[in-house]
Amino acid sequence: MTTAEAEILDELESELRAEGVRITRQRMAILAALAGSTDHxxxxxxxxxxxxxxxSVSLATVYRTLSVLVESGTVLRNDFEGAGARxxxxxxxxxxxxxxLDTGDVIEFTSRRIEKxxxxxxxxxxYDIVFHRLELYGRAKKKV
Known part of the structure:
Protein backbone atom coordinates (compact mmCIF):
# COMPACT_ATOMS: atom_id res chain seq x y z
CA MET A 1 0.00 0.00 0.00
CA THR A 2 1.33 3.39 -0.99
CA THR A 3 1.54 6.36 1.37
CA ALA A 4 -1.30 8.06 -0.53
CA GLU A 5 -3.50 4.96 -0.19
CA ALA A 6 -2.69 4.78 3.54
CA GLU A 7 -3.73 8.44 3.95
CA ILE A 8 -6.98 7.80 2.08
CA LEU A 9 -7.60 4.71 4.22
CA ASP A 10 -7.10 6.75 7.41
CA GLU A 11 -9.53 9.41 6.13
CA LEU A 12 -12.18 6.80 5.28
CA GLU A 13 -11.78 5.14 8.67
CA SER A 14 -12.14 8.53 10.39
CA GLU A 15 -15.34 9.23 8.44
CA LEU A 16 -16.86 5.96 9.60
CA ARG A 17 -15.82 6.55 13.21
CA ALA A 18 -17.31 10.07 13.07
CA GLU A 19 -20.59 8.51 11.98
CA GLY A 20 -20.42 6.18 15.00
CA VAL A 21 -19.76 3.11 12.89
CA ARG A 22 -17.75 0.36 14.52
CA ILE A 23 -14.58 -0.45 12.59
CA THR A 24 -14.29 -4.16 11.93
CA ARG A 25 -11.74 -6.23 10.06
CA GLN A 26 -14.27 -6.62 7.21
CA ARG A 27 -14.90 -2.89 6.99
CA MET A 28 -11.17 -2.20 6.95
CA ALA A 29 -10.87 -4.59 4.00
CA ILE A 30 -13.62 -2.64 2.17
CA LEU A 31 -11.95 0.68 3.00
CA ALA A 32 -8.60 -0.63 1.74
CA ALA A 33 -10.26 -1.74 -1.51
CA LEU A 34 -11.75 1.74 -1.92
CA ALA A 35 -8.47 3.46 -1.07
CA GLY A 36 -6.68 1.41 -3.71
CA SER A 37 -9.28 1.93 -6.44
CA THR A 38 -8.30 3.87 -9.52
CA ASP A 39 -11.51 3.02 -11.34
CA HIS A 40 -15.24 3.19 -10.55
CA SER A 56 -15.29 -13.22 5.38
CA VAL A 57 -16.54 -9.92 3.89
CA SER A 58 -20.20 -10.13 2.87
CA LEU A 59 -22.09 -8.18 0.23
CA ALA A 60 -24.40 -6.84 2.96
CA THR A 61 -21.39 -5.36 4.79
CA VAL A 62 -20.18 -3.77 1.54
CA TYR A 63 -23.59 -2.16 0.97
CA ARG A 64 -23.91 -0.93 4.58
CA THR A 65 -20.39 0.52 4.54
CA LEU A 66 -20.93 2.20 1.17
CA SER A 67 -24.24 3.62 2.39
CA VAL A 68 -22.56 5.30 5.37
CA LEU A 69 -19.69 6.63 3.22
CA VAL A 70 -22.09 8.00 0.59
CA GLU A 71 -24.27 9.57 3.30
CA SER A 72 -21.22 11.27 4.83
CA GLY A 73 -20.11 12.57 1.42
CA THR A 74 -16.84 10.66 1.44
CA VAL A 75 -17.82 8.40 -1.46
CA LEU A 76 -19.84 9.31 -4.55
CA ARG A 77 -22.41 6.93 -5.95
CA ASN A 78 -22.66 7.29 -9.72
CA ASP A 79 -25.74 5.73 -11.31
CA PHE A 80 -24.59 5.48 -14.90
CA GLU A 81 -27.13 4.19 -17.42
CA GLY A 82 -26.11 0.79 -18.67
CA ALA A 83 -23.27 0.52 -16.15
CA GLY A 84 -25.21 0.36 -12.86
CA ALA A 85 -24.12 2.00 -9.63
CA ARG A 86 -20.41 2.74 -9.50
CA LEU A 101 -22.22 1.59 -23.74
CA ASP A 102 -20.71 -1.65 -25.04
CA THR A 103 -18.24 -2.42 -22.25
CA GLY A 104 -19.57 -0.37 -19.32
CA ASP A 105 -16.12 1.19 -18.93
CA VAL A 106 -16.14 4.58 -17.25
CA ILE A 107 -13.55 7.03 -18.55
CA GLU A 108 -12.74 10.16 -16.58
CA PHE A 109 -11.86 13.33 -18.46
CA THR A 110 -11.57 17.07 -17.96
CA SER A 111 -12.08 19.81 -20.52
CA ARG A 112 -11.39 23.50 -19.97
CA ARG A 113 -13.59 24.30 -22.98
CA ILE A 114 -16.58 22.47 -21.49
CA GLU A 115 -16.07 24.09 -18.09
CA LYS A 116 -15.82 27.55 -19.67
CA TYR A 127 -26.83 31.74 -12.34
CA ASP A 128 -23.71 30.74 -10.45
CA ILE A 129 -22.86 27.06 -10.84
CA VAL A 130 -22.82 25.36 -7.45
CA PHE A 131 -22.37 21.80 -8.69
CA HIS A 132 -22.53 19.99 -11.97
CA ARG A 133 -22.09 16.55 -13.40
CA LEU A 134 -21.51 15.71 -17.02
CA GLU A 135 -21.97 12.19 -18.34
CA LEU A 136 -21.41 11.31 -21.98
CA TYR A 137 -22.51 7.94 -23.32
CA GLY A 138 -20.97 6.49 -26.44
CA ARG A 139 -19.49 3.66 -28.40
CA ALA A 140 -15.92 3.43 -29.61
CA LYS A 141 -15.58 4.31 -33.27
CA LYS A 142 -14.83 1.40 -35.54
CA LYS A 143 -11.29 1.56 -36.87
CA VAL A 144 -11.19 1.57 -40.65
Missing part, protein backbone atom coordinates in the same frame (compact mmCIF):
# COMPACT_ATOMS: atom_id res chain seq x y z
CA UNK A 41 -16.00 -0.19 -8.99
CA UNK A 42 -19.45 -1.67 -8.45
CA UNK A 43 -20.41 -3.01 -5.03
CA UNK A 44 -19.76 -6.51 -6.35
CA UNK A 45 -16.28 -5.53 -7.56
CA UNK A 46 -15.56 -4.00 -4.15
CA UNK A 47 -16.74 -7.25 -2.57
CA UNK A 48 -14.27 -9.27 -4.67
CA UNK A 49 -11.40 -6.88 -3.92
CA UNK A 50 -12.26 -6.82 -0.23
CA UNK A 51 -12.36 -10.62 -0.07
CA UNK A 52 -8.77 -10.69 -1.31
CA UNK A 53 -7.89 -9.06 2.02
CA UNK A 54 -10.57 -10.76 4.16
CA UNK A 55 -12.57 -13.69 2.75
CA UNK A 87 -18.49 4.25 -6.60
CA UNK A 88 -15.56 6.63 -6.35
CA UNK A 89 -13.91 8.71 -3.67
CA UNK A 90 -15.37 12.21 -3.39
CA UNK A 91 -12.03 13.93 -2.75
CA UNK A 92 -10.80 13.54 -6.33
CA UNK A 93 -10.34 16.68 -8.45
CA UNK A 94 -13.38 17.61 -10.56
CA UNK A 95 -13.82 15.51 -13.67
CA UNK A 96 -16.55 14.34 -16.03
CA UNK A 97 -17.36 10.86 -17.30
CA UNK A 98 -17.64 9.09 -20.63
CA UNK A 99 -19.43 5.74 -20.34
CA UNK A 100 -18.80 3.11 -23.00
CA UNK A 117 -18.92 26.99 -21.81
CA UNK A 118 -20.94 25.85 -18.79
CA UNK A 119 -19.88 28.97 -16.88
CA UNK A 120 -20.83 31.18 -19.84
CA UNK A 121 -24.26 29.55 -20.14
CA UNK A 122 -24.95 29.88 -16.41
CA UNK A 123 -23.83 33.52 -16.50
CA UNK A 124 -26.10 34.29 -19.49
CA UNK A 125 -29.02 32.76 -17.59
CA UNK A 126 -28.14 34.64 -14.41
Missing amino acids: PTAEELLARSRERDP FELANKPHHDHLID LQEEIAEELG
Whole structure:
Protein backbone atom coordinates (compact mmCIF):
# COMPACT_ATOMS: atom_id res chain seq x y z
CA MET A 1 0.00 0.00 0.00
CA THR A 2 1.33 3.39 -0.99
CA THR A 3 1.54 6.36 1.37
CA ALA A 4 -1.30 8.06 -0.53
CA GLU A 5 -3.50 4.96 -0.19
CA ALA A 6 -2.69 4.78 3.54
CA GLU A 7 -3.73 8.44 3.95
CA ILE A 8 -6.98 7.80 2.08
CA LEU A 9 -7.60 4.71 4.22
CA ASP A 10 -7.10 6.75 7.41
CA GLU A 11 -9.53 9.41 6.13
CA LEU A 12 -12.18 6.80 5.28
CA GLU A 13 -11.78 5.14 8.67
CA SER A 14 -12.14 8.53 10.39
CA GLU A 15 -15.34 9.23 8.44
CA LEU A 16 -16.86 5.96 9.60
CA ARG A 17 -15.82 6.55 13.21
CA ALA A 18 -17.31 10.07 13.07
CA GLU A 19 -20.59 8.51 11.98
CA GLY A 20 -20.42 6.18 15.00
CA VAL A 21 -19.76 3.11 12.89
CA ARG A 22 -17.75 0.36 14.52
CA ILE A 23 -14.58 -0.45 12.59
CA THR A 24 -14.29 -4.16 11.93
CA ARG A 25 -11.74 -6.23 10.06
CA GLN A 26 -14.27 -6.62 7.21
CA ARG A 27 -14.90 -2.89 6.99
CA MET A 28 -11.17 -2.20 6.95
CA ALA A 29 -10.87 -4.59 4.00
CA ILE A 30 -13.62 -2.64 2.17
CA LEU A 31 -11.95 0.68 3.00
CA ALA A 32 -8.60 -0.63 1.74
CA ALA A 33 -10.26 -1.74 -1.51
CA LEU A 34 -11.75 1.74 -1.92
CA ALA A 35 -8.47 3.46 -1.07
CA GLY A 36 -6.68 1.41 -3.71
CA SER A 37 -9.28 1.93 -6.44
CA THR A 38 -8.30 3.87 -9.52
CA ASP A 39 -11.51 3.02 -11.34
CA HIS A 40 -15.24 3.19 -10.55
CA PRO A 41 -16.00 -0.19 -8.99
CA THR A 42 -19.45 -1.67 -8.45
CA ALA A 43 -20.41 -3.01 -5.03
CA GLU A 44 -19.76 -6.51 -6.35
CA GLU A 45 -16.28 -5.53 -7.56
CA LEU A 46 -15.56 -4.00 -4.15
CA LEU A 47 -16.74 -7.25 -2.57
CA ALA A 48 -14.27 -9.27 -4.67
CA ARG A 49 -11.40 -6.88 -3.92
CA SER A 50 -12.26 -6.82 -0.23
CA ARG A 51 -12.36 -10.62 -0.07
CA GLU A 52 -8.77 -10.69 -1.31
CA ARG A 53 -7.89 -9.06 2.02
CA ASP A 54 -10.57 -10.76 4.16
CA PRO A 55 -12.57 -13.69 2.75
CA SER A 56 -15.29 -13.22 5.38
CA VAL A 57 -16.54 -9.92 3.89
CA SER A 58 -20.20 -10.13 2.87
CA LEU A 59 -22.09 -8.18 0.23
CA ALA A 60 -24.40 -6.84 2.96
CA THR A 61 -21.39 -5.36 4.79
CA VAL A 62 -20.18 -3.77 1.54
CA TYR A 63 -23.59 -2.16 0.97
CA ARG A 64 -23.91 -0.93 4.58
CA THR A 65 -20.39 0.52 4.54
CA LEU A 66 -20.93 2.20 1.17
CA SER A 67 -24.24 3.62 2.39
CA VAL A 68 -22.56 5.30 5.37
CA LEU A 69 -19.69 6.63 3.22
CA VAL A 70 -22.09 8.00 0.59
CA GLU A 71 -24.27 9.57 3.30
CA SER A 72 -21.22 11.27 4.83
CA GLY A 73 -20.11 12.57 1.42
CA THR A 74 -16.84 10.66 1.44
CA VAL A 75 -17.82 8.40 -1.46
CA LEU A 76 -19.84 9.31 -4.55
CA ARG A 77 -22.41 6.93 -5.95
CA ASN A 78 -22.66 7.29 -9.72
CA ASP A 79 -25.74 5.73 -11.31
CA PHE A 80 -24.59 5.48 -14.90
CA GLU A 81 -27.13 4.19 -17.42
CA GLY A 82 -26.11 0.79 -18.67
CA ALA A 83 -23.27 0.52 -16.15
CA GLY A 84 -25.21 0.36 -12.86
CA ALA A 85 -24.12 2.00 -9.63
CA ARG A 86 -20.41 2.74 -9.50
CA PHE A 87 -18.49 4.25 -6.60
CA GLU A 88 -15.56 6.63 -6.35
CA LEU A 89 -13.91 8.71 -3.67
CA ALA A 90 -15.37 12.21 -3.39
CA ASN A 91 -12.03 13.93 -2.75
CA LYS A 92 -10.80 13.54 -6.33
CA PRO A 93 -10.34 16.68 -8.45
CA HIS A 94 -13.38 17.61 -10.56
CA HIS A 95 -13.82 15.51 -13.67
CA ASP A 96 -16.55 14.34 -16.03
CA HIS A 97 -17.36 10.86 -17.30
CA LEU A 98 -17.64 9.09 -20.63
CA ILE A 99 -19.43 5.74 -20.34
CA ASP A 100 -18.80 3.11 -23.00
CA LEU A 101 -22.22 1.59 -23.74
CA ASP A 102 -20.71 -1.65 -25.04
CA THR A 103 -18.24 -2.42 -22.25
CA GLY A 104 -19.57 -0.37 -19.32
CA ASP A 105 -16.12 1.19 -18.93
CA VAL A 106 -16.14 4.58 -17.25
CA ILE A 107 -13.55 7.03 -18.55
CA GLU A 108 -12.74 10.16 -16.58
CA PHE A 109 -11.86 13.33 -18.46
CA THR A 110 -11.57 17.07 -17.96
CA SER A 111 -12.08 19.81 -20.52
CA ARG A 112 -11.39 23.50 -19.97
CA ARG A 113 -13.59 24.30 -22.98
CA ILE A 114 -16.58 22.47 -21.49
CA GLU A 115 -16.07 24.09 -18.09
CA LYS A 116 -15.82 27.55 -19.67
CA LEU A 117 -18.92 26.99 -21.81
CA GLN A 118 -20.94 25.85 -18.79
CA GLU A 119 -19.88 28.97 -16.88
CA GLU A 120 -20.83 31.18 -19.84
CA ILE A 121 -24.26 29.55 -20.14
CA ALA A 122 -24.95 29.88 -16.41
CA GLU A 123 -23.83 33.52 -16.50
CA GLU A 124 -26.10 34.29 -19.49
CA LEU A 125 -29.02 32.76 -17.59
CA GLY A 126 -28.14 34.64 -14.41
CA TYR A 127 -26.83 31.74 -12.34
CA ASP A 128 -23.71 30.74 -10.45
CA ILE A 129 -22.86 27.06 -10.84
CA VAL A 130 -22.82 25.36 -7.45
CA PHE A 131 -22.37 21.80 -8.69
CA HIS A 132 -22.53 19.99 -11.97
CA ARG A 133 -22.09 16.55 -13.40
CA LEU A 134 -21.51 15.71 -17.02
CA GLU A 135 -21.97 12.19 -18.34
CA LEU A 136 -21.41 11.31 -21.98
CA TYR A 137 -22.51 7.94 -23.32
CA GLY A 138 -20.97 6.49 -26.44
CA ARG A 139 -19.49 3.66 -28.40
CA ALA A 140 -15.92 3.43 -29.61
CA LYS A 141 -15.58 4.31 -33.27
CA LYS A 142 -14.83 1.40 -35.54
CA LYS A 143 -11.29 1.56 -36.87
CA VAL A 144 -11.19 1.57 -40.65
